Amino acid sequence: MKLKLFFAAGIAALASSAAMADGAALYAEKTCIACHGKEGKKPMIPAFPKIAGQNAAYIELQMRDIKSGARANGSSAAMKGVMVNPEGVELVTDKDIKDLALYLSKLK
Ligand code: HEC
DSSP states (O other), X not given: OHHHHHHHHHHHHHHHHHHHHHHHHHHHXXXXXXXXXXXXXXXXXXXXXXXXTOOHHHHHHHHHHHHHTSOOSXXXXXXXXXXXXXXXXXXXXXXXXXHHHHHHHHOO
């Protein structure tokens, strides 16, 4: 029983570190880095947000809202373009959003 629990904890830790690695790769691959800067700390212009260390749940919500168009204030249209193309094809999936949110939330 103890061994089983230990094993389960190990799998959970592995899964979460895999998501972290995916998040870091996605951050570069999906061009987030171009606007939000290295590790989400140095936005391209001061009107773009720093996102490192933000709560994962909040990051996830904001990304979903920008993607769906529910959040369309300020310059969010610029970001929407990297999440969904003009034909409506999804470029950043909900799984990507989760991995990105986890990665960004762990940055200091
Ligand atoms: C073309 C530039 C651009 C790209 C590329 C981009 N963003 Fe953004 N992002 C913005 C802007 C601008 C905002 C703020 C929108 C506004 O003015 O309300 C924003 C907002 C956000 C927010 C919400 C921040 C908050 O405090 O509410 C998060 C989280 C975020 N971006 C993450 C990402 C991630 C992750 C990626 C990569 C998939 C990405 N962005 C790609 C420009 C960009």
